[in-house]
Amino acid sequence: MSKNIKIPAEEVLIQVQDLGLSYGSVRAIKNITMDVARNAVTALIGPSGCGKTTFLRCFNRMHDLYPGNHYEGRIIMEGQDLLGNDVDLTELRAGIGMVFQKPTPFPMTVFDNIAYGLKLKGILNRTELTDRAEMALKHAALWDEVKDRLKSGASGLSGGQQQRLVIARALAVEPKVILFDEPTSALDPISTSKIEELIFQLKKEVTVIIVTHNMQQAARISDYTAFMYVGELIEFNETDVIFTNPNVKLTEEYVTGRFG
Amino acid sequence: MPPPGFSMFRGINMANQKVKDYKDKIFRATTFFAAMMVLAVIVGIFLSLAHQSLPAIQKFGFFRFISTPTWDPVHEVFGAASSLYGTIVTTVLAMAIAIPVSIGIAIFITEMCPGFLKGAMGTAIELLAAIPSIIYGMWGLFTLAPIMGDTVEPFLQHTIGKVPYLGSLFSGTPLGIDILTASTILSIMIIPFIASIARDTFNLTPQVLRESAYAIGATRWEVIRNVVMPYSKSGIFGGIVIAMGRALGETMAVAFVLGNKHQIARSLLDASSTITVTLANEFTEADSDMYMASLFYLALILFAMSFLTLAAAKFILKERAKS
Numbered sequence: 001m002s003k004n005i006k007i008p009a010e011e012v013l014i015q016v017q018d019l020g021l022s023y024g025s026v027r028a029i030k031n032i033t034m035d036v037a038r039n040a041v042t043a044l045i046g047p048s049g050c051g052k053t054t055f056l057r058c059f060n061r062m063h064d065l066y067p068g069n070h071y072e073g074r075i076i077m078e079g080q081d082l083l084g085n086d087v088d089l090t091e092l093r094a095g096i097g098m099v100f101q102k103p104t105p106f107p108m109t110v111f112d113n114i115a116y117g118l119k120l121k122g123i124l125n126r127t128e129l130t131d132r133a134e135m136a137l138k139h140a141a142l143w144d145e146v147k148d149r150l151k152s153g154a155s156g157l158s159g160g161q162q163q164r165l166v167i168a169r170a171l172a173v174e175p176k177v178i179l180f181d182e183p184t185s186a187l188d189p190i191s192t193s194k195i196e197e198l199i200f201q202l203k204k205e206v207t208v209i210i211v212t213h214n215m216q217q218a219a220r221i222s223d224y225t226a227f228m229y230v231g232e233l234i235e236f237n238e239t240d241v242i243f244t245n246p247n248v249k250l251t252e253e254y255v256t257g258r259f260g
Numbered sequence: 261m262p263p264p265g266f267s268m269f270r271g272i273n274m275a276n277q278k279v280k281d282y283k284d285k286i287f288r289a290t291t292f293f294a295a296m297m298v299l300a301v302i303v304g305i306f307l308s309l310a311h312q313s314l315p316a317i318q319k320f321g322f323f324r325f326i327s328t329p330t331w332d333p334v335h336e337v338f339g340a341a342s343s344l345y346g347t348i349v350t351t352v353l354a355m356a357i358a359i360p361v362s363i364g365i366a367i368f369i370t371e372m373c374p375g376f377l378k379g380a381m382g383t384a385i386e387l388l389a390a391i392p393s394i395i396y397g398m399w400g401l402f403t404l405a406p407i408m409g410d411t412v413e414p415f416l417q418h419t420i421g422k423v424p425y426l427g428s429l430f431s432g433t434p435l436g437i438d439i440l441t442a443s444t445i446l447s448i449m450i451i452p453f454i455a456s457i458a459r460d461t462f463n464l465t466p467q468v469l470r471e472s473a474y475a476i477g478a479t480r481w482e483v484i485r486n487v488v489m490p491y492s493k494s495g496i497f498g499g500i501v502i503a504m505g506r507a508l509g510e511t512m513a514v515a516f517v518l519g520n521k522h523q524i525a526r527s528l529l530d531a532s533s534t535i536t537v538t539l540a541n542e543f544t545e546a547d548s549d550m551y552m553a554s555l556f557y558l559a560l561i562l563f564a565m566s567f568l569t570l571a572a573a574k575f576i577l578k579e580r581a582k583s
Contacts, residue, residue: 060475067375094477104472107490116486117476166472173476 003247004034004236005224013038013077013176013207014059020072021054021063028054029231032073036177036224041199041208043222043239045215047254051231052211056179059209060096061089077176094121097170097178097206102186103162105154110146113154113165117173132172140168141198160191167198171206178202180210184217196221215255219243227251309563313556315549325557331522331538333545338554340561342522346532347562349439350514351507353528354446359500362451366458367484382459389452397516400445401437405517408444409436413529416440432527440528442518446510450503457502461495462488494577501573505566511536535562 014036021028029051036042044052054063059082063069075082082092094117106113114133123129133150137143142164146157154165163183170178180199184192200221202208212218218225218239225242227235227250235242235251246252253259267273310317316325320338328339369381413434421430465488473483489496511534519531520541535558546552 062471062475065471065474090477090479093475098472098475100468100472100475102468104466104469106469106473106487108486116473116478120477120482170476 007035011037015076018073023069032233034236040223042224043218044211046228050228056211060093097175099180099183101182105162110154111150136168136172140164177207309560313560316553316557336550343535343538345524347534350443353443354507357447358451362454365455370462385452393512396513401516405436408441432529437519438529442514445513453503454499457499458496461492465491511540
């Protein structure tokens with residue numbers, strides 16, 4: 001029995017092949033090989049320090065912002081190696097959105113937060129910006145709450161609203177993939193369930209990869225789950241299998257709460 | 261009153277509470293006194309300046325004093341306009357040079373500088389602030405002024421000097437002892453203030469906010485322009501005001517290279533005088549009561565200017581924090 005599931009080729013959007021990341025002499029993650037299914041939610045779980053966030057940040061090359069990081073292996077999306085030297089990082093990051101642990105609205109109005117990414121892409125037409133912003137906000141289930149305060153500062157919104165604003169901002173530029181790095185860890189339970197519901201809805205249009213330390217969350221919203229431990233991928237399978245009938249003892253011990 | 265024999269504790273009782281209360285009172289009175297000293301000094305300086313300038317205030321009034329460009333000790337006709345003009349023009353020009361340069365320095369140090377240079381650059385900037393102003397003055401007179409007079413100013417005359425209207429700013433004989441040189445020195449002196457405060461506030465921008473801007477496809481310049489700078493606006497503004505206060509009050513560096521001439525010069529290549537320079541140069545020569553009183557009046561005006569600059573800045577920052 002293989003510990004990693006093989007996803008049918010026609011459903012695969014991204015293939016991760018032998019991925020590793022080291023900074024200096026430290027190898028933070030190594031030998032990761034797995035597929036990311038298109039229009040599905042893939043969860044990355046594991047104890048603190050297992051490298052799940054480091055893994056996530058490889059997809060949009062966040063590590064390139066800091067000197068001394070070195071990738072190994074390949075991340076192939078539709079035939080293109082995202083780790084290649086020929087990749088335009090600005091374009092890559094616009095195409096692979098990211099939502100962080102804490103809400104990160106920019107110091108601008110609600111509307112400008114959404115419009116910002118679009119403007120970077122070269123959309124300057126006022127009507128189009130307004131339309132797209134409205135669409136993104138509706139998409140992120142935030143429109144009804146903010147439609148009367150589009151011109152006020154984004155910092156005035158509640159934490160949960162800010163996080164949905166950030167998701168709307170990522171959605172507005174129509175990326176193929178959105179990466180979530182523990183998006184609800186700073187939020188209250190009601191906001192959390194709204195975000196979870198939203199992520200669940202999102203997969204109709206985008207592919208989602210989410211890092212979470214909350215196993216129930218992974219079980220609730222993801223289709224596939226990857227369990228990582230000390231920088232390595234231990235097991236990758238359909239979420240049901242990981243949580244009910246894992247193939248590896250370590251995975252079972254983790255999902256049943258015996259360590260972590 | 262607690263009933264006799266009452267205690268908060270099971271075993272050991274507190275030490276004599278009366279003595280402790282007494283010590284606490286002394287402590288409070290001491291800190292209060294220290295804080296009051298500040299107020300007393302400010303009020304005291306203001307009152308003594310006002311008192312000593314009273315004869316001049318009575319003779320010239322306020323608006324007449326600040327609008328009269330004549331400074332004629334022989335006939336005892338004193339007006340602040342020329343010194344005020346010099347103060348304002350050198351300050352504004354110095355700010356115009358220093359602000360963009362400082363922000364550039366701060367951006368380089370926080371956002372682009374390779375790690376090994378970061379500390380060295382930061383220290384260099386702070387050392388620039390540690391150089392005594394008299395040294396800037398000497399350097400300005402013996403090194404910068406000849407360079408300005410021989411090279412920079414003739415060049416400006418041959419380029420911008422040919423532009424209609426703008427050209428008159430660079431008319432006259434370039435001697436190097438003039439408003440432009442003084443402003444350049446001033447700008448070098450205030451660059452460390454703006455640059456180090458701007459650097460500190462840029463560093464306060466949360467890294468995750470920067471990353472989230474990169475994450476939707478912003479380039480380095482766009483992240484700085486649209487996220488880091490707006491986030492740091494009030495900090496930079498604060499640095500600018502501190503620097504402006506310093507520029508308004510700077511004496512020695514300017515005294516060496518400004519020429520101490522009481523005139524409202526149309527050209528930046530003319531000599532001028534600032535309030536501080538007038539004060540530094542002329543107290544020793546003030547032989548009449550009215551001369552002395554007029555100098556005190558100038559000092560009072562400078563005091564008020566610095567005070568108002570700071571007050572306005574505080575007010576603006578407060579309003580900004582509200583919105």
